[in-house]
Amino acid sequence: MDELLERLRTGTPSFFEKVVVDLMVAMGYGGDVEEATGVLGRTGDGGVDGVIKEDVLGLDMIYVQAKRWANSVMRPEIQKFAGSLEGMRAKKGVFITTSTFSNGAREYVDMIEKKIVLIDGEQLVDYMFRYGLGVSPSETFVVKRVDEDYFAGSE
Template sequence: MGIPKYNEMYLPLLKALGDRAVHTNREMADTIAEILGITQQERQQFTLTSGVSVFSNRVNWACTYLKKAGLVESERRGHHRLTDEGYQILQNPPQLLDNNFLCKYPSFQDFYLAESSSAERSSSPSESDETPQDLIDHAFSSLNQKLADDLMAEIMSKDPSFFEQLVVKLLQKMGYGGSVSDSGFVTQQSNDGGIDGIIREDKLGFDQIYIQAKRWDPEKSISRPDIQKFSGALRDEGASKGLFITTAKFSDGARASAEKQHIVLVDGKRLTRLMIEYDLGVSPIAKYEIKTIDSDFFNGADE
């Protein structure tokens, strides 16, 4: 069913606190997951920017919004219970418990409209069903997708030899060969035998990874025969580890063949993701920090 939006958790959250007892974030999330049928796999999906659980993040924001409306209160950080107003709402819930309904409470309206204005969103509460974290993640994903597209365009504007050098540099950025500058190299194009590059797997060079690098049209697919040809080149070299990396895609047959031959495949989409992750061909233009409470500080751990 997918993970509900934060405002779809309002009523389940009130139900999770329906016994009027104090419950922790974890207890509250467990009960909401049971009510909504959220699977363990769904609970282990993480946000792009903060690395926290998407489900837990939305539960926490739902709790924040209900607190702003005065339906939930916190005895201390991470421990919540229903207020009298929250209990009354739970006994006779509206047909739709959403931000429009919560705006009947002045404290929520002041908070919500101020937040909407700062985010340059509509002042209509019903139009917002994403938490600030969701908005950040979506923006981050969109920016990275555009960057990936721009990277691919730049790669395709270069000649194949540039791409082979790029692949070796990427593996070095990823830590193969340690800090040794000559840990990888591109083979001679006239006599490479189907091997485009070689890189050490460790600092001392006890093992090597043989590379096939194909700068092909991103809309085309590498097929099974291409993998088999590379596998034959690996056997000729007595190699046990191969990496086939391309700007294109891989057919299902190619993937099945590579799995049998223990050849690692990297297609165009994964290639650009790795370049972004390891800062190859890209540079930062801005950095943002998302901060949270330092529990150790408030618990006296630094004393």
């Protein structure tokens, strides 16, 4: 997992944005990759990197902030993101980083009315493993048992 996180931290910003879009789509957001591609970095920023559909129909939107950082994300960054959401009349946001969130940042999202999900680097690579993004199986282990149906007529 450390190797995957390091690859994310040393990749280009555009690659990191691609990873975020691919992950959101793999998780069921944004319709398909073609529809969701390019959503990051297109809102004129304003404290938000992009917008993605919450569902295939686009009944609600999720605002996304993606930070490829090494240092911990502190409360002021989350407050800026929450303020940007307020300015766009948005109710939901996801803040994804390759680093960690400070306790103050985590406490802040618990106190506010807006729903902001914080995904740190460790959670990010966990989701990548879970949804098969950027990883491939290296071994498969098969456990075999006696097929009772095969031997049913032998007695």
